[in-house]
Amino acid sequence: MEEKYTLVGVDGNAFSVMGYTAQALKREGLGDLVHEMHEKAMSGDYNNLLCVCMDYIDKANEAANAKED
16 A cells, blocks of 8 residues: 555644644545544644544545545
Protein backbone atom coordinates (compact mmCIF):
# COMPACT_ATOMS: atom_id res chain seq x y z
CA MET A 1 0.00 0.00 0.00
CA GLU A 2 1.45 3.32 -1.08
CA GLU A 3 1.30 6.09 1.50
CA LYS A 4 0.11 9.39 0.08
CA TYR A 5 0.02 10.94 3.55
CA THR A 6 2.53 10.59 6.37
CA LEU A 7 3.27 12.47 9.57
CA VAL A 8 7.00 12.21 8.90
CA GLY A 9 8.27 15.74 8.31
CA VAL A 10 5.15 17.45 9.68
CA ASP A 11 5.82 20.12 12.31
CA GLY A 12 5.54 18.40 15.69
CA ASN A 13 3.24 21.05 17.13
CA ALA A 14 -0.01 19.35 18.18
CA PHE A 15 -2.15 21.78 16.18
CA SER A 16 0.00 21.26 13.09
CA VAL A 17 -0.34 17.49 13.36
CA MET A 18 -4.12 17.70 13.79
CA GLY A 19 -4.38 20.25 10.97
CA TYR A 20 -2.41 18.07 8.57
CA THR A 21 -4.53 15.06 9.49
CA ALA A 22 -7.76 17.04 9.03
CA GLN A 23 -6.63 18.24 5.58
CA ALA A 24 -5.76 14.68 4.53
CA LEU A 25 -9.19 13.46 5.59
CA LYS A 26 -10.95 16.29 3.77
CA ARG A 27 -8.95 15.74 0.57
CA GLU A 28 -9.99 12.10 0.54
CA GLY A 29 -13.68 12.81 1.12
CA LEU A 30 -13.61 11.87 4.79
CA GLY A 31 -14.34 15.32 6.18
CA ASP A 32 -17.11 13.90 8.34
CA LEU A 33 -14.39 12.23 10.46
CA VAL A 34 -12.55 15.46 11.33
CA HIS A 35 -14.61 16.33 14.42
CA GLU A 36 -14.32 12.76 15.70
CA MET A 37 -10.55 12.81 15.16
CA HIS A 38 -10.20 16.12 17.03
CA GLU A 39 -12.24 14.83 19.98
CA LYS A 40 -10.21 11.62 20.27
CA ALA A 41 -6.87 13.37 19.74
CA MET A 42 -7.53 15.96 22.44
CA SER A 43 -8.81 13.43 24.97
CA GLY A 44 -5.36 12.48 26.23
CA ASP A 45 -1.71 13.41 26.20
CA TYR A 46 0.57 14.17 23.24
CA ASN A 47 1.35 10.48 22.68
CA ASN A 48 -2.38 9.79 22.42
CA LEU A 49 -2.71 12.64 19.91
CA LEU A 50 0.00 11.12 17.70
CA CYS A 51 -1.51 7.63 17.87
CA VAL A 52 -4.98 8.92 16.99
CA CYS A 53 -3.67 11.02 14.11
CA MET A 54 -1.68 8.09 12.75
CA ASP A 55 -4.86 5.99 12.77
CA TYR A 56 -6.74 8.66 10.83
CA ILE A 57 -3.84 9.15 8.40
CA ASP A 58 -4.14 5.40 7.72
CA LYS A 59 -7.84 5.92 6.93
CA ALA A 60 -6.96 8.73 4.52
CA ASN A 61 -4.35 6.54 2.84
CA GLU A 62 -6.84 3.68 2.51
CA ALA A 63 -9.34 6.03 0.88
CA ALA A 64 -6.65 7.39 -1.47
CA ASN A 65 -5.62 3.87 -2.49
CA ALA A 66 -9.25 2.83 -3.01
CA LYS A 67 -9.67 5.73 -5.47
CA GLU A 68 -6.69 4.49 -7.48
CA ASP A 69 -8.05 0.94 -7.81
